[in-house]
Amino acid sequence: MTFAVIKTGGKQYKVAANDVIKIEKLDAAPGDIVTFDQVLMVGDTIGAPLVEGAVVAAELVETKKQKTVIIFKKRRRHNSRRRNGHRQQLTTVRITEILTGGAKPTIQAAAAKAEAPAAVADEAPAKKAAAKKPAASKTDDAAAEKPAKKAPAKKAAPKADKE
Incomplete structure (x- = not known):
């Protein structure tokens, strides 16, 4: 089995063993084993719509936010502008195995x-x-290298009044 096509988060990904992919956020802790059971294709076997008994196992690496995407809307000649930003939550996973025939992930x-x-x-x-x-x-060492404090500057003597 060289590769598989899985479906998660409304998207499809072509994966192979030891691939690292970024997908929609999953509710799991880093280091957990995650299984994807919606396998659309394994090697030459195409599912209708899914491949029976096929599972892809992956290790969750981390969950973090994507770079900010700016949404800017403008209606010309109406003095109307709207600016907004969005940061999508992404999960990074490392594919460990592609299993067929109902096998369980190790x-x-x-x-x-x-x-x-x-x-x-x-x-x-x-x-x-x-x-x-x-x-x-x-x-x-830093304390030993510091120079001694300087003496405060002397004030000038007051000027004598001329009469």
Whole structure:
């Protein structure tokens, strides 16, 4: 199975394994496995309208907003203008598998994610400790390099009155 065509968010996407695509917002957390069961085509098999038993599994990477799209409406010679902006919510997903014949998605992506935070959690205290030491030495060095405060400028002597 080299590729599949899926339908989500009212749009159709041609996907293959390890593709990263941006789709309409999904209600899931980063790292979750998402399945798309509306598969229109897998390789040479075309569905009528869907391919029976075909599923595409993906790992949710992140959810964020798109760049701002400006909507500007103007009616000439009527002194009428309207400006508005819109930022669409998008979800980025990485396609992990294309399955046929009613097969269930494997949980490799979820297991890999579960192992990764444990490794990161072990490294986090070491990084924090290392980060604190240089920060303390930088402040000591900065204090030593600062020049002493200048003495305040002397005021000019008052002028003598001429009589």
